[in-house]
Amino acid sequence: MIHIVGHGALGCLWASYLADQQALRFIDTRPQSEASSIQFKRHLAFAHSVSEQIDTTHHFSCLRPGDLSGQISTLLLCTKSYATLEALAPLMPYINEQTQIYLFQNGLGSQYALLNRYPHLKFCAAVSTEGAYRDSDGTLVHAGKGQTFLGWLNPRSESCEILPAPQLEQAVVPDIAERLWRKLAINCAINPFTAILRCRNGEITDSDLFRSLWQPLLDELSMLLNAQGIASSRAELREQILEVIHKTGQNYSSMCQDVLRGRPTEIDDINGFAWQRLQRLGLPYRANHTLWEQVRALGH
Numbered sequence: 001m002i003h004i005v006g007h008g009a010l011g012c013l014w015a016s017y018l019a020d021q022q023a024l025r026f027i028d029t030r031p032q033s034e035a036s037s038i039q040f041k042r043h044l045a046f047a048h049s050v051s052e053q054i055d056t057t058h059h060f061s062c063l064r065p066g067d068l069s070g071q072i073s074t075l076l077l078c079t080k081s082y083a084t085l086e087a088l089a090p091l092m093p094y095i096n097e098q099t100q101i102y103l104f105q106n107g108l109g110s111q112y113a114l115l116n117r118y119p120h121l122k123f124c125a126a127v128s129t130e131g132a133y134r135d136s137d138g139t140l141v142h143a144g145k146g147q148t149f150l151g152w153l154n155p156r157s158e159s160c161e162i163l164p165a166p167q168l169e170q171a172v173v174p175d176i177a178e179r180l181w182r183k184l185a186i187n188c189a190i191n192p193f194t195a196i197l198r199c200r201n202g203e204i205t206d207s208d209l210f211r212s213l214w215q216p217l218l219d220e221l222s223m224l225l226n227a228q229g230i231a232s233s234r235a236e237l238r239e240q241i242l243e244v245i246h247k248t249g250q251n252y253s254s255m256c257q258d259v260l261r262g263r264p265t266e267i268d269d270i271n272g273f274a275w276q277r278l279q280r281l282g283l284p285y286r287a288n289h290t291l292w293e294q295v296r297a298l299g300h
């Protein structure tokens, strides 16, 4: 049995594929929540064959922590980064050292906050490029086929397990921390611009805001990666970021979607994390700070 906390786009995406192979339930750990089931339609935006184009309907039960009996063996934590500690706390009676906890958060900070709070638990971090969003009518759109890298946050002797969802490409990697840092740099260079400008990823490069911050931002992000021992030249990072902007040009980033829906953003775990770390290292941090401040000023 697999349990998932968080029924945003990513949680629903994984649920819809995992349920083909295993029994699955959502858990809602929010104090006010009363949802007892979760139902949605999944649409494949990239399907090529006619059979793949059929939208599918998915229905899951959603439990409160008090409804659980027995230990949780596999848990996917698909909440926003700022909600992870609160989401996991009520599940502690049902989690032990054997539970595999998969973390699907954007940015950095929340993963290590969990590890510091619960150093005895098995945390497997995921870095995913699957494109998914909830449409205005609640339809889950699987917008782009990506890849998900999995790896332990703290080194362990046994390998962390691939999730039973063969249609979602996965790989276990030894360097998940490096991938988290590289993804952080990409999110720092895309998400805040899309949130401030309320535009698609592909539209940011035409803006004065992007033009004024792009060079110092690149300097800061490549210094940040190098300070972590990650060999990434400024030119290489520049190419990587521009490639993601190009490939996801039609997407609204997760942060832009949050702003458009009036929800809190993950800015503290993205540019907020970056400028604080740079400041602590005695490195320049102005561009990340400016973007963090401007997204905070949006009031979400």
Ligand code: KPL
Residues within 6 Å of the ligand: 106, 186, 187, 190, 191, 201, 244, 248, 251, 252, 253, 254, 255
């Ligand atoms: O990860 C993303 C996000 O939206 O959070 C990017 C890579 C920017 C794709 O939209």
